[in-house]
Amino acid sequence: MQARSLTTQLPFHEALDAAREGAIARDTAVTLIGAADGAELDSLLQAAVEVRDRFKDRRITYSRKVFIPLTNLCRDYCGYCTFRRDPGQPGAKTMTADEVLAVAEAGARLGCKEALFSLGDRPEAVFPEMRETLFRLGHRTTLSYLAEMTERVLNETGLLPHANPGLMGRRDLETLRQSNASMGLMLETTSERLLLPGMAHDNAPDKPPSLRLKTIEEAGRLAIPFTTGILIGIGETLVERVDALFAIRELHERYGHIQEVIVQNFRAKPEVPMRNHPEPSQSDHARTIAVARLVLREMNVQAPPNLSDDNYAFLLKAGLNDWGGISPLTPDFINPEKPWPHIARLAERTAAAGFELAERLSVYPEYVYRDEFIDEGLRLRVRGKADQWGFAA
Numbered sequence: 001m002q003a004r005s006l007t008t009q010l011p012f013h014e015a016l017d018a019a020r021e022g023a024i025a026r027d028t029a030v031t032l033i034g035a036a037d038g039a040e041l042d043s044l045l046q047a048a049v050e051v052r053d054r055f056k057d058r059r060i061t062y063s064r065k066v067f068i069p070l071t072n073l074c075r076d077y078c079g080y081c082t083f084r085r086d087p088g089q090p091g092a093k094t095m096t097a098d099e100v101l102a103v104a105e106a107g108a109r110l111g112c113k114e115a116l117f118s119l120g121d122r123p124e125a126v127f128p129e130m131r132e133t134l135f136r137l138g139h140r141t142t143l144s145y146l147a148e149m150t151e152r153v154l155n156e157t158g159l160l161p162h163a164n165p166g167l168m169g170r171r172d173l174e175t176l177r178q179s180n181a182s183m184g185l186m187l188e189t190t191s192e193r194l195l196l197p198g199m200a201h202d203n204a205p206d207k208p209p210s211l212r213l214k215t216i217e218e219a220g221r222l223a224i225p226f227t228t229g230i231l232i233g234i235g236e237t238l239v240e241r242v243d244a245l246f247a248i249r250e251l252h253e254r255y256g257h258i259q260e261v262i263v264q265n266f267r268a269k270p271e272v273p274m275r276n277h278p279e280p281s282q283s284d285h286a287r288t289i290a291v292a293r294l295v296l297r298e299m300n301v302q303a304p305p306n307l308s309d310d311n312y313a314f315l316l317k318a319g320l321n322d323w324g325g326i327s328p329l330t331p332d333f334i335n336p337e338k339p340w341p342h343i344a345r346l347a348e349r350t351a352a353a354g355f356e357l358a359e360r361l362s363v364y365p366e367y368v369y370r371d372e373f374i375d376e377g378l379r380l381r382v383r384g385k386a387d388q389w390g391f392a393a
Contacts, residue, residue, distance in 0.1 A: 012040055016047050019294040029242045033291045037283050048290035048319030055298040059358035060316065060350050061365075062323040064343070064392070065114035066107030066159070067330040070095050070146060073130050074120025076166075076204035079274040080234055080266055083334050084120050087129035094133050100149050103330065104157040110328050113385055113392055114362035115159040117146060118333060121166030121206040143172045151179040160382060162362040164227070167206050170218050177224055178375050181363040181382050182259060184227030185219075187212050190247050191240040200234040200274065213247060220255025225367040225374075229262025229302070232288050233280035241288055245295045252299060257373065259364040260300040260322060263289045265307055267335060282311055286318040293319030300364055305346065306338040313349045322360075323350075358391055365390030 010018070015031040018024055024032075035044045071094040074084035085092035104115050123130040124142055139145040143165060150161035163176050164184040176183060190209040194201040201207040219226045230244045245261075252258040265285045268275050280288075285308070292301050302322040305312035312323075326340050341349070347357040363382060367373040368390035374382055387393045 013043070016043055020047050020050060023297060024294060026242060026246055029245070029291055029295050030239055032294060033238045033242055033287060035287050041283055041287055044287055044290045045317050045319070048293040049317065051297060052293055052301075052319040052321055056321045058355050059391075060321055060323060060355045061300075061358050061360040061391070062343075062346065063114050063325045063360055063362055064112045065116050065162075065325040065327055065362070066103055066112050067325070067327055067333055068095065068100055068103055068115055068117050068149075068153075069093070069333040070100065070117050070119040070149060070165075071123060071130070071142060072120055072333075073123035073127055075123055075126040076121050076201075076206050078204050078207065079200040079202075080231075080269075080272055080277075081334075082269050082272055082336070083118070087127050094130070097137075097149065097152065101152065101156060104153045104159050107327070107329050108157045108159055112327070112329070113160060113359075114325065115150075115153050115157070115161045116325055116362070117150060117161060117163045117165065119146065119165050143168065143176075147172075147175045147179065150176065154179045154378075154381070158381075160362045160378075160385070162227075167211055168215050168218070170222070173215075173218055173222050173224060177222060178377060180224075181361065181374060181378055182225040182227065182367075183219060185212060185215050186231060186262065186264070187216065187228050187244055187248060188231040189234065189236045189240060190244045191236045193240075194235055209244075209247075213251070216248075216251055216258070217255070220251055220257040223255070223257060223372045225259040225363045226257050227260050227262065228258060229260075229264055230288075230292075231264050231266060232285065233266035233278070234274070235277075242291065242295070245292055249296055249299075252296075258299065259367060260302050260324075261292060261296055262302045262304070262324065263292050263320075264304060267307055267338065269337065282308070282314060286315060289315060289318035289320055304332075304335075306332055306340050307335060309338070312341070313353055316350070316353045316355065323357075360390075361385055361392050 010031050015028045035041050072085045160181045162182050163180050265280045301320045302324045303315050304324050350357040368386045
């Protein structure tokens, strides 16, 4: 499996003109993502801002939420991950129902409206300790336990759950749809090269791109508002980034369900195998966000502010329109060394760039009043937390 090389099909400025005019082809996007620093990068960012402003108003959204790491046991060993643990390792943890509800209740008191559940992928498939834990909890699978917890959080605290559990089949998606207004799964990449020995996904059975695309497509068939995205800087080429964005766009064109696309930048950590792997530069991250905007057009594009340290306001110049989930209570358990910006400070920085920070729900405003995208049993709960435009009330 060889990575396709970066090729220039059009002169850069012709590609940029095409991107300003309408939906672009893959070869045009390949040209644009090769933008060099300097005048080319400035022109690319300006075009992305123009397209963002054409489809979006001057509001940059975020969701006020709590993060609930239901279990950090995981059968995947990704080269960049600090979240996952094996049983018996320091920090290995599966939360009890009381612990889950305590976090959700504390978040509700602080005005949070979303409970984002993060967890490892199918730990019971490889760890007998997890199977024993699930048996004590009255479940056979982690996804079954997740469904119970999202239902209880919804019913007992009023927070809207957003489950992000990894690969899911149709039956699990159908079950979780009843208590989750939205759900998510990061595509990360469409590069099968990263499954090869020594690469980021070489010991991660749940990371083959075809399996992740299958879950995202199944969510589309079930009309679930869905979050996905790409992870840049983990060994993929620029062309492979473009391929991932087009795979996402094609699924959205078919089903209309992808509510946001995250462009997340790899950050090295001392305890991971990829600790010496170079991180994407600020300009590399910005140009990828810009190309995502030009490929995805009216779709919602997000980048987490905490992963850009104090430079996050620069990303507004690349065409994003959402900061993702920000918690006043819980850390980013996936990147615990990167604290969230204070929401008041985030509002100040956003306003200084000429935008208004607007709170949304876990489900984006575009989907709140579309019956086909919200389970019948959830519609009143979701809309009771929204204003007439679908933003958080």
